[in-house]
Amino acid sequence: MPLWPTTLPQAPIYGWVRRPQRNVASFQPDVGPPKYRRRSTASGELCSGTFVMTGEQLSTLREFYRADLADGSLPFSWVDPVDQTMSAFMFEDSPEDVAKDFNIFDVRVAVRRLP
């Protein structure tokens, strides 16, 4: 499994949002409250955040996304920025960059931590 490139920032600068994937099945009977069941014994997490990168780092990320991850269709290993454990992730969406200054970009990524 490809590793998150070492030349890239290893943690987002700000706005790291993490939400466990809903892992509950529900059934609404005709009368009374719904019934709930756990769907699987493990679920993933949806994460998003913003990195600040230079132009070179942005090129590295785009190359990593396109070539190593086959346009984001493959998982990659990365140290979770919150609990610092090596985990498997997949891109939920293609990385989005906004030029903030000369050679400085805000890069927003949305990933899924796999169960």
Next chain:
Amino acid sequence: MPRQISASFRRSVESRAAGDVDLAFLTISHPRLIEPIRLVSDTKDFTRDGARFIGFPFDVQLLSDDDHPPKAQISFQNVDQSIGETVRGLRSPPRLKIELLSSADFDLGVTPRVPLGTPTVEYTADKLFLTNVAVDALNVTAEIVGWNYLQRVWPGVRATQDLLPGLFR
């Protein structure tokens, strides 16, 4: 015919909210398959009786239980196309076994999941066949049918003119 299920599983099924997962274990076998295909309806792999069941979310119905031969449907996403292609490549219907177990009988802290003691099989449907397998880029769907005793010849051997011509002189 009454079906025996454990008291804890019954409590879990009948409760309004339950934290245990009802796991469907599938075993697909065929003489042309070197190893049976073993799947479990979960995101993690499971080990049972020395065999590894691949975690693979799918939808399976319980078999009908009326006057007609048992019947149900199964569908799963064709993400790992090897399963769909393997099943479709078989010339005769593969055998299928469905077992229902509770996640409460497994250690959920390890991967693959391993049993805590001897897990209780709450429901078993064996001697089934997968027919009408339809495979496309996204989904694999198939019908599950049971052995249809109504279509079997009984008695197995009949005193017909072809078999016993001396009786018809």
